[in-house]
Amino acid sequence: MRNIAIIAKREIKGYFTTPLAYIFIVIFLAMSGAFAFYIGGFFNREQASLATFFLYHPWLYLMLVPAIAMRLWAEERKTGTIEILMTLPISTSEAVLGKYLAAWGFTGIALTLTFPMWITVNVLGEPDNGVILAGYLGSFFMAGAFLAIGSCISALTKNQVIAFIVAATVCFLFTMSGLELVLSFFRGWAPEILVRTIASMSFLTHFGAILKGVIDIRDLIFFGTLIAFWLFANVIIIDLKKAA
Amino acid sequence: MFDFGRPDEEAATGLNNKINRQPLGITTMAEKIVLNGLTKKFGPILAVDNISLSVATGEVLGFLGPNGAGKSTTMRMLTGFIEPTSGTAEVCGLDVTRHPVEIKRRIGYLPEGAPTYGDMTPESYLGFIAEIRGFNGPEIRRRIEAVTEKVDIGSVLRQPIDTLSKGFKRRVGLAQAMLHDPEILIMDEPTDGLDPNQKHQVRKLIREMSADRAIIISTHILEEVEAVCSRAVIIAHGRLLADSTPEELLSRAPDHNAVMITVDTNKSDAVKKTLEGLDAVKNTRSEKTANGATRLVIRPKKGKLIADDVSQLLRSKNIPVQEMFVERGSLDDVFRKITKDGKSAGGGTNA
Numbered sequence: 383m384r385n386i387a388i389i390a391k392r393e394i395k396g397y398f399t400t401p402l403a404y405i406f407i408v409i410f411l412a413m414s415g416a417f418a419f420y421i422g423g424f425f426n427r428e429q430a431s432l433a434t435f436f437l438y439h440p441w442l443y444l445m446l447v448p449a450i451a452m453r454l455w456a457e458e459r460k461t462g463t464i465e466i467l468m469t470l471p472i473s474t475s476e477a478v479l480g481k482y483l484a485a486w487g488f489t490g491i492a493l494t495l496t497f498p499m500w501i502t503v504n505v506l507g508e509p510d511n512g513v514i515l516a517g518y519l520g521s522f523f524m525a526g527a528f529l530a531i532g533s534c535i536s537a538l539t540k541n542q543v544i545a546f547i548v549a550a551t552v553c554f555l556f557t558m559s560g561l562e563l564v565l566s567f568f569r570g571w572a573p574e575i576l577v578r579t580i581a582s583m584s585f586l587t588h589f590g591a592i593l594k595g596v597i598d599i600r601d602l603i604f605f606g607t608l609i610a611f612w613l614f615a616n617v618i619i620i621d622l623k624k625a626a
Numbered sequence: 627m628f629d630f631g632r633p634d635e636e637a638a639t640g641l642n643n644k645i646n647r648q649p650l651g652i653t654t655m656a657e658k659i660v661l662n663g664l665t666k667k668f669g670p671i672l673a674v675d676n677i678s679l680s681v682a683t684g685e686v687l688g689f690l691g692p693n694g695a696g697k698s699t700t701m702r703m704l705t706g707f708i709e710p711t712s713g714t715a716e717v718c719g720l721d722v723t724r725h726p727v728e729i730k731r732r733i734g735y736l737p738e739g740a741p742t743y744g745d746m747t748p749e750s751y752l753g754f755i756a757e758i759r760g761f762n763g764p765e766i767r768r769r770i771e772a773v774t775e776k777v778d779i780g781s782v783l784r785q786p787i788d789t790l791s792k793g794f795k796r797r798v799g800l801a802q803a804m805l806h807d808p809e810i811l812i813m814d815e816p817t818d819g820l821d822p823n824q825k826h827q828v829r830k831l832i833r834e835m836s837a838d839r840a841i842i843i844s845t846h847i848l849e850e851v852e853a854v855c856s857r858a859v860i861i862a863h864g865r866l867l868a869d870s871t872p873e874e875l876l877s878r879a880p881d882h883n884a885v886m887i888t889v890d891t892n893k894s895d896a897v898k899k900t901l902e903g904l905d906a907v908k909n910t911r912s913e914k915t916a917n918g919a920t921r922l923v924i925r926p927k928k929g930k931l932i933a934d935d936v937s938q939l940l941r942s943k944n945i946p947v948q949e950m951f952v953e954r955g956s957l958d959d960v961f962r963k964i965t966k967d968g969k970s971a972g973g974g975t976n977a
Contacts, residue, residue: 392743
């Protein structure tokens with residue numbers, strides 16, 4: 383635990399010593415607001431809820447989270463610091479978890495900084511704050527799942543651009559897998575059970591369920607399992623590269 | 627033209643190495659590092675081929691070899707960064723693949739190119755290393771101060787590492803490796819990128835630390851081997867080609883203990899003939915110098931010292947000599963000879 387915390391602390395500090403953190407936060411805030419107000423029609427709906435705000439989070443994350451995740455391991459490989467990190471007396475899982483938690487914590491900070499939205503709806507009306515809390519929680523977990531995918535893919539390459547594009551594509555498939563666009567591709571040939579499995583992997587479906595204000599433990603378990611799976615794969619990949 | 631090869635001697639030292647090498651399992655406490663048949667393949671490429679050696683406390687072992695010889699790969703296996711394809715590496719009696727965290731605690735490692743987190747300052751970087759190495763509170767500050775003084779980076783402690791010169795970056799890397807006062811130090815080209823004064827300083831540091839530590843450095847600066855190493859191994863194409871002291875390696879140089887004299891060119895043939903009459907002289911060679919004189923290189927027979935004989939002969943025959951000195955031979959020549967021989971003998975398995 384101590385080692386995980388030390389690594390996470392170093393990583394978080396690293397975000398804020400470069401412009402990366404500030405640029406990310408500013409863009410995230412500006413875009414999440416812009417989506418909610420202009421595309422989602424926040425005012426026109428005349429409802430005191432953040433539904434239009436959360437609605438666009440999957441699409442925002444699709445672009446921004448792979449940008450955070452791409453450097454996690456690819457940069458260490460490129461600069462050679464991975465050789466320092468992996469010859470310190472820590473285990474691979476500690477390194478993976480420390481770096482991941484720092485990145486997740488950082489997206490948490492960005493998400494928290496959207497609180498003026500929450501204040502706004504509370505000033506303008508009487509929203510159901512339970513639903514809003516569920517939305518924040520769901521959004522945070524979804525960001526975590528995107529990040530775990532991105533972190534794992536970043537471990538495969540030393541090229542950050544490749545890491546970004548591949549991670550964004552995989553995240554896109556996970557987001558869309560409940561929609562006809564993806565499912566019709568499988569429907570022609572795949573057995574029903576596979577099609578249903580793919581459909582059940584959809585981030586949109588699970589996130590949509592949370593947004594209704596019902597925190598079904600199964601939806602959180604879905605994101606939690608996904609995170610655990612991709613981080614486990616992340617550890618395996620780093621260990622395999624060691625032996626290759 | 628000249629008799630470069632000394633197959634009998636090489637075979638003899640090879641045999642000695644085998645006898646000196648401790649078999650696995652009965653490692654004494656002094657033997658900190660034991661490699662046994664260490665091999666690494668990257669796909670079809672054989673990077674390290676069956677290397678066995680051991681290093682004891684008090685030794686500074688120099689890894690010599692051309693670029694791509696397998697020096698860094700060997701060090702990476704030893705520090706647990708990559709895993710061997712076959713063979714074993716033991717550090718303090720612990721197998722590196724089975725006890726990776728334990729051995730990493732005992733090793734200080736400077737990787738090739740001395741990578742560091744460039745956006746950190748040396749102070750925060752060393753603080754991170756100290757924390758991960760298990761130090762707390764005031765001990766962290768004490769460690770950083772001690773190591774900062776040793777490698778002389780006090781003036782740049784609060785500047786981002788990215789903005790530092792190559793020499794400072796390298797020294798920050800060294801500080802990282804030495805911070806926890808490890809019993810084993812493994813440094814991949816520790817003086818690369820340093821100016822002559824800094825090189826001198828780092829070599830002095832390595833010598834000072836060597837008494838109670840086992841140290842491995844890799845280098846392709848051969849003077850460094852003579853300056854700091856108590857033992858040197860030559861690696862080329864993944865194979866261990868020589869394992870000996872720098873002095874012994876030097877004695878394999880073709881011009882080792884040869885006497886060089888410079889004489890008038892029109893007298894050089896006569897002088898050459900006279901000198902070849904000496905018993906201990908194996909052969910002589912003449913070469914033109916820049917100012918038109920002729921330099922004679924007089925090589926002794928194996929194990930003979932001829933400086934005295936040559937100077938007496940020259941004096942008794944009244945031959946005027948412009949300069950005269952005894953050549954020690956250069957490790958460069960030995961290195962070239964051994965690595966080139968190894969290449970031809972290897973049959974180009976991984977060319």
